[in-house]
Amino acid sequence: MVPLDTNDLLFRIRGGLYLDGILNKTDEDGIKEGFSEAIKDLIAKVNSQSFVLFGWESALYMWPKSRASTLPTELEETSTCKSILKLVPIEVNDYLKKIPARKSVKIKPLKVVNLELLFEMTRPDVAEPVTIRNNNSARIHFRLVLPIDVVVFANPEDQWGQLQDQFVKAVSTQLYEMDQCIQRYTKRKSVPIPQAFHFELPVSTTLTTVIYPAGYSEKDLEPQRKELHHKLGLEDKPYLRRSMAYSFPNDDLLNTHLRTIHKYIPPPSSEDFQVFVVHGSYTYHHYLQDGINDGGWGCAYRTLQTILSWYNYQGYINVPIPTHEKIQQMLVTAGDKGPSIVGSTDWIGSFEIRSVLNSFGITSKIMNIRSGSEIALAARELAEHFEVQGTPVMVGGEPLAHTLLGVAWNEETGAVRYLILDAHYTGEDDWASVIDKAIDWKHDDFWDPLEPYNLCLPQRSQGV
Template sequence: MVVMVTKEVACVPSQLERRELKGFDAEGGLWIVNVKKKWATWLLISLQPKSKLGEENGIPQLPLDTKDLLFRIKGGIELEGVINKTDEEGIKAGFSEAINELIAKVNSQAFGLSDLESPLYIWPKTHTSTRSSRLREDTQCKAILKYVLAEVSELLRKASKKKFLRVVPLKVINLEIHFEMTRPEHLQKIVVQHNKMPCIHFKLTLPIDVVVFANPEEPWGKVQDQFVEAVTAQLSAMDKCIQRYTNGKTVPMPQAFHFELPEKTTLTTVIYPAGISDANLEQQRKELHAELGLDNKPFLRRTMAYLFPSDEVKSLYLRNIHKYIPAPDPDEFKVSLVHGLYTFHHCLQDYENDSDWGGLYRCLQVVISWFNLQGYIDKPVPTLRELQNMLSAISYKFFSHVIMKEWLEPEAMNALLDIFNISCTTMEVQANKPMDFSSHFEEQGTPVVISKFVIFSEPEAYILLGFAVNEDPKASKGLILNIMYTGIDDFSWIIEKAIEWKGEEFWKELDDYGLWLPQRPEGV
């Protein structure tokens, strides 16, 4: 099975420049940052045990599952070999032999790692480095923070000192792979052979992307051994990928993807072949689900891959902001939450003046983002104006609604959902009728759209992201994402103003309301 599970870790923050590292404890201690001005896609927000969520000194907190350092090892390794037989089995054998030779190189003294931002160079096999006098075998590995740049969230860099959330960014140490050409075992011999049989010489670059987590107090020598083992394991996994997906004379390029799994503080690395669609990888994912004990929902699609610090600039919108607020006490409530990933969209975003009429458009963006990030649809999240153009193209009736900037009616909402092949169960609910959404989140896991539109009152729209129930039906709580939020895209402001667990009063204030419960397609 092409899978590697790393040591447990909670979350990875984003990039911080060298000049901003002065707040770090050089010995690897935690750096506490108070957040005000930015969102927190990669923040680790600390609390006590995982099962208990609450407050300490009035500061909301979430679980912190690890203090480990994350080493990310990347680089292109040249794979070179000879194919003696040009049928499919011969091609597979040639690539397998070449990868075995590459594994031997990784396990030799020629294998090295470097930090691009510093003069540090490491030879993991011999436990030596350009700082050998300071980084000895028995030195705690957190000492490396004195010599390399630890990457943390760029969002944190711009955060103010407002004491709203206490957050702990995990340190990410990026290392690049090298091979030293002057090592005796790396010197290549020239062999002249006379062989009348045809053969093919091949050369390509394998994109290695390995993650290794280490306790800050682990001996540096042991951690270096883990580097060698992890790269070796990924090469073996890439060989399995090539053996599985080579078709005739077409050999796939193996690529590494890292995933967070539910109820685990673990990153799981899966090797997928480039150029093969997620639909054609369904069988491999089913095998992985069985091996990892995952249920029948998407977890390992490429669109769900973990975002590392360097990926932060590619994401324009906040993801999964509900992760950063305390949930109801699990000893008192059964809590069911949205599954997977989504992005937060709200009124006045993207320089649009839609606070009076754009709520349901924004709800659509959240729902579409969920289906896109789970890999169910290929279409990206449309802008508000793109949604309006789509609606105008359907019929003249909808065109007039767009021109008049009117609140979306159910018929128009359903028409836009149909464009994205999103099926919904819809219903109208009276405010005094209790609803339990637990089964929806357990079975479907999709964000639910709530729309209040009553004549002579201001329309409202919300996204329901979770539900908590206990023995008293009146004590139930819903996790409400306020799409009508018109503030700035600022993490602390959004946590304060745009998302909250709300009780019975919220539903009563809605009067009558409409619901769209998106139904996810089958498959993993």
């Protein structure tokens, strides 16, 4: 994955723009034509002096076309873009500052400057399509709000006046793409609400924005994703499912469970190892979370929860993360355990993990290792798993279970390092504490040399 260029500033423009229009005809073609004309009129308004932006939690209002602002002396047309940092609070990952320097990879946080359109409306989770009803009138007026969500990257040294032109162009472009979405997905007399999603892709140092219609399933959107994959040169793996949208700093703060924490851990030297790690996002699940006292017996349940979160974030499934009791009930339903396990503190292992994953339509492979001293012999197969499948792996050995997120392997020397996410952690879900105590690259001596291990390797489903 090519990292985002954190030397740039990211300006995020959000808000609701009212779309007003007239339908002269109420058949499908007439509806499409009416909405397209209305969006053209709205683009013209965005390119007029009435277009206004303001900085979140600031006193800054600006009119990009006229270059006017409420702080003209602080932000002149020839000022550098970074001048705005003194005027508008930035959205940034403050928790990165608390991560111990000895453990953390040196990541320069992305600075997000939030700008808002008047009549602000954030992207809804679910939006109903607009339904056109013919009331026997010759002309029908419609009005709705388009939820704009635009990102613009800028060099801090660029001139502020030029950047304002980019703001206008970016919002206009998104409106045009929303029109394309409406044209594509309007069926009969049902018009979808277009929504913007931003994605971090392996082929770009900026974010890629895609417009999807609200209310459509991932299956419905697969043809559009395939077209985009071909256009962008992406692999036959999910990159553009809505659940994979970029997580902005404030989004991370809202998560109950920490997300994708391994990206803050420095990998072993690339001169000594080839590094293979999990693809995409997941959430970290461990002892004592969610009000459940599972210390001493729940590590495999927590590892399973982390694995299922990965499948949720990659858009393969869309299910609530099951509780321990729900997992036990699923094992009973599958015939793997008797009813007495429900509500118990019974430990489960790799075979039970595979059974539950199978209940969600996820296939898995089981790798049997005779002893911890032989895990290094499986390095090639584990490296291939992370390169091709990219899913978290459950490692079960009596009575402990761990989540394996990657391996670093030297094919010539046979040396191996293992990226372990520790489900036995009992501390707070604080970034600094978790990264310091719950995740690390381990050596061979991490494994009990006499203990047998069973590894559950979940398989990636097909499709984009």
